[in-house]
Amino acid sequence: MSQKSFHVAVVGATGAVGQQMLNTLSEKNFPIGKLSLLASKRSAGQVITFNGESHTIQEATPEAFEGVDLALFSAGGSVSKQLAHEAVKRGAIVVDNTSAFRMDPNVPLVVPEVNEQDLLKHNGIIANPNCSTIQMVVALQPLHEKYSLKKVIVSTYQAVSGAGAKAVEELKEQSKAVLNDEPFEASIMPCASDKKHYQIAFNAVPQIDKFEENGYTFEELKMMNETKKIMHLQNLEIAATCVRLPVETGHSESLYAEFENGNPSVHEIREVLKSAPGVTLQDQPEEQIYPMPALAAGLPDVFVGRIRKDLDRDNAYHMWVVSDNLLKGAAYNSVQIAESLIKLNLL
């Protein structure tokens, strides 16, 4: 039986997430008929090898989307705002990994393990959620389905690769400078577009993205608002504190979750998560087995461990959730969305 294949465009092909998208498309053996690698004018002309074949980067212009079936965008919000509708106009379905359309009521925000069916309502653009949101909802959804989620408090431990390849370089160079007692100047972290920059090496910085007037950062509000949208829980109580760490890849999250129904044992919670899609349970405290970013980097799973019952409330639990922010947090989830589009006959 011959399988349908697609003209796929990757926008932002030279970036950290773009590279992971290509890796994921290759590893998943995605049915690509034709591949267009698009990027800024500056990167045009570069040659990238994909599945053994050389591809020349083209400039991402409206015309570059002629004939494209599927366009995976990961080149920043302004590029998506400028070009996503141009791609749709030319017949492509866009899976956008930026925050440009996530809260648009006409755009489904999708984590396939959680709300794949929302794809049926798409209007050409599908948004890929924020990295820190994705791993959290993958862990919470199977528990919500059984026990009905009421309240979430999350504190994050986020890796610098979420801020791009230059941020990773800054972490490495700065770490060397600190270890050698040499001077350095911070120029990217915590937020390249904000006024001040701080040391990230051997530090913990409680700012990711810019601040809103209510004192929360955009990253924190993204986690809170996107979770409600993806899980269809407009009345969920949820609060986030987002912190950047000197970790290259792999976001970690300390989660507190209260449920409406039942007070399952830790054993029951583990059983639910063991059979949950996308989740790998790593929870044997007696053997010191728990998730850590150093173990999760490079893997597509969402790892869950440190599951404990709250000692004061029977319906509340604590857990520790880790995933590769470039894979399940970005590229892998985007390609999964594309696979779901095929499965649902939408592509």
Add this chain to the structure above:
Amino acid sequence: MSQKSFHVAVVGATGAVGQQMLNTLSEKNFPIGKLSLLASKRSAGQVITFNGESHTIQEATPEAFEGVDLALFSAGGSVSKQLAHEAVKRGAIVVDNTSAFRMDPNVPLVVPEVNEQDLLKHNGIIANPNCSTIQMVVALQPLHEKYSLKKVIVSTYQAVSGAGAKAVEELKEQSKAVLNDEPFEASIMPCASDKKHYQIAFNAVPQIDKFEENGYTFEELKMMNETKKIMHLQNLEIAATCVRLPVETGHSESLYAEFENGNPSVHEIREVLKSAPGVTLQDQPEEQIYPMPALAAGLPDVFVGRIRKDLDRDNAYHMWVVSDNLLKGAAYNSVQIAESLIKLNLL
């Protein structure tokens, strides 16, 4: 007016906290008549300079406490269990920085800004709380006095120096190895006395101290139980998740706090903390001003920032609390206790 002076013994004088105790005694100009520096047999004979004078380390034996007025212990729980009562028997007051006596109902557990009056009930030994507990209660107590604390959920971001000088060395050597792509073997973190050891460089490890049967670590239970004892709040709802980071010095904490009375504005919360003893407010999001371990190391204050109202509950708040775990978290608090003993005519 001549001031009374005291024969002070520092037990564990060669350790990371012992060194900070000597620095703090010197900086605070503590009235020392005679100084005995005690340590294990292995360290005996070493010479340490204090206020320009050379002192030879003596072995910590029962007899070494003859004539001592004040003994500051920081040489591990087993040394305290073995020698604290011997010191008391010989007339000394012991301020113990280990976990040996913290939950003993006959031993006051004291943070001077919070429960100085508990010193009046001492029986020779006073316990210095766990580092991560101290900075949290200093931030919470002034708010509790006004609004009555009901529930706390804390996730920590803890520095390796809390695990001793060897752990700091491991972080540095491992960081170099990772940066140079060289092999390394973890041998101390996350817990020297536990079975397995994991990479701490560029990682986040959700284990501090060993695991209890209920899935919490000792560190987490210490924070929960010690907070109740220090604040005299046996019914406080409190849960902790403790995580070790690749930070040399300075613990950070993401705190969620619910209060019984009133729903103060963030401005009011800031005003209370501004005038609170031991607290320095660093909370101007519009100027990207918030606490960070890289800024807090070497300073005795507890820094509080990122104060936000919970968006779902009027009586709930989020904040970020940072302090030097070797100073306010250990040595500085111990010396403050000694100062309080003088102030209360107990020494």
